[in-house]
Amino acid sequence: MTQQSPALYIFIVTIVTTVFTINVANVKCKAGFENVGQWCFSFYLVGKSLSDSIEICTKAGGNMVLIDEYRKIEMLRKHMKEKGLIHKLTVQNREEIRELTTYQENYCNTYKTNRLLKPAEEFYIPNAKLPVNFNGNGRARLTTPSGFFIAKSPIPSAGYGAWTKTRVRKYTVLGEYEGEEHKIEGNSPYSWVIYEDKKKEKRHFIDASSPAKSNWLRYINCARNVWEENVYSFVCDNLVFYMTTKEVEPNTEFLTWYGRNDGLMLGITKLHPASELDLNSTFYIRLSYMPQDFKKNDLKYHQNWFSNKHDIKENKIQYGILDSYHDGAWKIQRENNYTYYTGEDGFSVPFVCEHQPLDVK
Template sequence: MGTFSENLIFIAVLVNFIRNTVSEDEFIRLGIWCFSFHLEYKPRHTSEKICSEKGGQLIMLDSDKKIAVVRKYIKARGFTSDLNLQKRQILLNSYHRIQDTVNYGERFCRMYKNYRMAKPNKITYIPNKKLRVNFLENQRANLTTPTGFVVEPSSITGAGLGAWAKKRVRMYTVIGEYEGEEHRNEEFISQYQWTIPEIEQTMSYYIDAASPAKSNWLRYVNCARNVHEENLKPIICDGLVFYMTSKDVEPDTELLVWYGTVYGKHFGITRIHPSDELDLKSTFYIRVNYSPQASDSTLDSFNSHISNRPNSSETNNGMLNKTYFGMLDSYRGGMWKLVLEKNYSYFSDDGLHFPFICEYNQNICLNSHN
């Protein structure tokens, strides 16, 4: 027998050989179905395009029997050992940075509550520029812009004015308190308002910076469209809202913050980090499609689980309103589970990359060389 290292090498070579025996041009007949298994990691739109170009579509999981056949084949071929951890690590790192920013924001809030405006030197804080005695009321917001920052046209088409840094600003710098009118009018929705939850009451109130005469320069900070643009984090603390840099900001960079789920939806932006939904460390995922109209027991159980989730039609970017919506079949520790593939493009550009399965009609299989 060979050494332990030699055996590991042999197993790795064998697994790679088994995987490579299934190419993207090979049709596999399993029972009454015809598939091709693609182990290359692709975004959803590319997966669908590849299947379409070959005359098929992403596999439609519409029966227990089909699910069982596919899962058995995947496991037998050893595909579940391919986790592509290198690509997933990038997302895991970004998730850790987000958590670090959240923790630092909480630290700032504790310090603020203890010291109020007499902030300790360890916390970098940039206050508003002091207003002159006489000024035009509608210029108040712009006039509060501190040195090193300007209000100029936004880089985002149609966004109007934006707030820009003209100097380098270190990460975790609090650049001021968001000012505006306070109200409790739940029917009035403004893109300039932040919701302040009441801890001891059921009603929330709002800080609304819609009026330039009653707000400050932070009203001009626009909504980030992706994690690359996002460089500010809102900190809701003691009934107030502060903006803190979530990364180092270079000179001539527009300041952009995530507005939150409600306003993000208004702009057509969804901010869901994959690590909040998926296990990126040790679970194998493969992209599929799914029919919520299926009647088999496994799928009935899944349908019930989805329909019982609160606000599911909103939290899943509208996918549940469609007859077919994006799914991933997952495998970990001997257990299979269907999970939703949500819109993760905010953190992953064109979406997450996963292996996938194409499905074809029997005529394509019969006419193939397989």
Template sequence: MDLLSLSQERHELFGIAKAEWDLQIEENKFCEDYKIHGTKSKRYRHIPNAEIPQGSPPYLRAYLSTPRGFSLRTSSIPGAGTGAWSDAFVPRFTILGVFEGVIHTLDSDDNLYSWQLDTQGCNGTYVIDATDPSCSNWLRFFNSPTKVSEENVISVSCEGMIFYMTTRDVEPGTELLVWYGDPYGKYLGINRIHPEYDLNRSVAFRANVLTFIDPDALVFDDRTPVTYQNWLEDDDSDNSSREVDQTFGLLLIYHHDNQWHWVVERNYTYYTGPPGLQLPFVCEDSSYIMSSA
């Protein structure tokens, strides 16, 4: 890649990170607005469920709740089944509804149609479970994106409910996709990790590719043994460096604390695309790294 392309890639990734930070601010604005105005807000358009015809079979409730201007049909995500689509233009920051389901306290990793929320005013959590179509609405059919460019909806927790909000203008004929969280992403084999979250705007060098040849033995890509393993220390993050693939990259980064640290190279392809992490985040010149370190 030439320098111009690398600079453009870095600019785009910074833009994505800033957009996500801005969305968090918008979520807070929406919740404050909802507490005052409810669905009568002048700032946010709320789309209600379609009215369920009397006498309809209960198992069709989720299907029949689909509002005018939207439809349920085969998802664009391979193997995802039914998906939710826009049939008309939908402006940014439109509230598509409240996620409905059975409320209970039993959480399960096998439940693919639920959101977990913190109990307001006390410790503990509860689950909104939309597994049963007769007790849920059309939002249960929203699927998860496989890359950042597919995201167009976010979930917003407010007043003990989960709202779905569009994050950009949605054109007709577009599938509506929302990120369900890291546990569900792990189930799909997708890591939603932005490079800036790990690299922290630090200088970073890719020292080498490491491989586990057994649970306790590491080798470089030339099969020589790895003698340093301090990258395993002091990592209590949700994306622990201990949770790595059989083969992974190791970064030497310079943090704002003016110290060098070993950090596992994550799977950033949700944001960077199939080629993965590239300059200027990573320098592939391992000989320079070893002499500098």
């Protein structure tokens, strides 16, 4: 499969890193809002959808942040850093990624060294033993190990999914993904592409489209967001393994992210947030929103649109404007429509509300 880099849609706002000295005398804010420079902001660290963010800001007596001044964004960022709003989240996520990577590498090294010396059950949960006489097309289901089961997934159009009956510990390797191996690229949504060299010139495919030639892991569906993802898929020794990334509770469906960069040919054309956003090591907070069909990227246009209340009603479809922080750098970027994966509730991130300072007599 041809790998494509996911496009990032950037709201073009160049922020100059400058410390502004602002006279903040006589600035009064409503209850629940903080005085930051000459502005009044309220920070909501529990993630909400775009529509919920707008509603909450309105009920609080404010609105989403009006991006009308560079220095406002600068002061807002400075305040979030000083208050530690971004530190815990980014550090925690990086530690989780480092821990996962280390475990995966150690597992792979151990597997390659000992796979011919030890039985499969010492490395992962083996397939259930097949009965002597069975229907060939039922092979994949019949390989489901004890303690797991295949049942209808609640995810729209996902079909059947793989579930657990019991609690599964973090970093449990569920097994090896089985299928037909071939050299020709097809259109199967069950095919992994395995690169055999660093230059990615040699490759083969593991195709689990046939239930008669695959195992139960073919039923693990695509996660709709990073929070419900509980399985990580990785390649080791030209094989694909599935491993839990967290403790999985009983009667929970296993879900993994089949991204373009993971090499699975799903043929998905809808937009997954992980295709555009770094959900693991970047801090995101929603500042504002814009109509989806807007053409201009300047602050003046944003200010004019936001002040027109009738525009808000007429443009029923909006996208959010996120501020992101990664490795000491800030960037404003667009939040697209991810409801195909997130459901109608939408993409949940922390957000900021703003209101005009109260008159001080």
